[in-house]
Amino acid sequence: MQIKQLEALVNVIDFGSFSKAAEATYLSQPTISSHIRTLEREVGTKLVIRSTKEIYPSHAGKVLYGYAKEILKLRERALLELKHETSSITGTLQIGVTEFSSECFLPEFISKFSKKHEELTFKITNYSNDDILEMILDDGIEIGISESNIEKRNITLEPIADVKYVFITPENNNYIRMQEEETGLVELLKNSRFILSKAGSVLYQNLMRYIASIGLDRRDLNIIASMQNVRGIIEAVRNGLGISLVPDQYITEQDGLLIFGENTDSKYLNRNLYLAYHSNKPLSPAAEVFAQELKREYITD
Numbered sequence: 489m490q491i492k493q494l495e496a497l498v499n500v501i502d503f504g505s506f507s508k509a510a511e512a513t514y515l516s517q518p519t520i521s522s523h524i525r526t527l528e529r530e531v532g533t534k535l536v537i538r539s540t541k542e543i544y545p546s547h548a549g550k551v552l553y554g555y556a557k558e559i560l561k562l563r564e565r566a567l568l569e570l571k572h573e574t575s576s577i578t579g580t581l582q583i584g585v586t587e588f589s590s591e592c593f594l595p596e597f598i599s600k601f602s603k604k605h606e607e608l609t610f611k612i613t614n615y616s617n618d619d620i621l622e623m624i625l626d627d628g629i630e631i632g633i634s635e636s637n638i639e640k641r642n643i644t645l646e647p648i649a650d651v652k653y654v655f656i657t658p659e660n661n662n663y664i665r666m667q668e669e670e671t672g673l674v675e676l677l678k679n680s681r682f683i684l685s686k687a688g689s690v691l692y693q694n695l696m697r698y699i700a701s702i703g704l705d706r707r708d709l710n711i712i713a714s715m716q717n718v719r720g721i722i723e724a725v726r727n728g729l730g731i732s733l734v735p736d737q738y739i740t741e742q743d744g745l746l747i748f749g750e751n752t753d754s755k756y757l758n759r760n761l762y763l764a765y766h767s768n769k770p771l772s773p774a775a776e777v778f779a780q781e782l783k784r785e786y787i788t789d
Contacts, residue, residue: 489530491563494556496523500536501545501553502768527552557768564770578607581774584620584629585612586690587718589761592737593649594633601781608774617690624766630775632764635690644767647760648786653694654757655748656722656739657731663746673749674702681712681730683721691718695733698756 499509510517528535535549545553585594620632621640637645657663685691712730715721721732726744
């Protein structure tokens with residue numbers, strides 16, 4: 489089995505056409521057909537079915553297609569890594585991030601990464617989770633850091649870090665007493681004024697899912713304010729306006745605040761960050777190195 493034969497199989501299946509596969513690889517159609525026939529002789533079965541209307545893989549063809557994709561990706565990564573060893577990485581890397589990852593996760597890593605790759609520049613743009621995936625599919629960005637694990641065709645999502653959400657309250661006698669009495673979150677929410685994050689944000693969505701999981705809905709919250717900025721929400725809580733839900737990574741100074749729900753194991757209060765990229769398009773050298781080093785640092789930890 490040769491690489492060029494596996495490439496032919498992948499392209500024929502991806503394009504659904506021998507002629508389009510030939511155009512994409514700058515080969516003749518008879519050459520593509522020859523590669524497929526050679527593979528079929530080697531494995532002893534038909535890999536590609538041709539009908540009058542379409543071309544599609546046999547069961548064996550689907551199996552080999554999956555392995556071929558992995559082999560071709562591995563080859564690409566090996567070539568890129570060898571290239572990285574002998575040359576510097578230049579250009580501009582376009583990254584899409586959510587508000588949380590842009591403020592609490594990415595800055596430290598980008599700082600260390602840029603010291604190793606000084607000729608590389610970055611364009612980092614905030615998007616919603618859904619928009620990050622769409623921008624990857626539309627080639628607007630190469631890499632995304634998302635807080636959603638909702639699967640989307642042609643998108644690979646790899647968990648890279650944990651996000652913990654906690655309820656914060658002002659540090660006053662009322663909430664000190666509730667903490668000492670180990671008041672439950674349902675009672676806390678029903679008996680407090682609540683500062684809501686912006687509608688549609690990841691924080692808002694997780695809050696709505698969590699309160700639904702404990703039998704409440706938005707109408708059960710005594711909403712005193714709605715704010716867009718998480719750091720602004722924290723300061724409003726610190727000054728006694730109400731309580732709220734925030735990622736605990738935002739809490740760099742706890743003076744004036746109490747924290748509830750630290751030990752809650754709800755899946756809506758314990759989330760992941762995901763590295764997102766296109767499943768079927770090779771990453772640029774810069775994006776490949778960025779993804780490798782990001783995974784090496786965080787997934788290893």
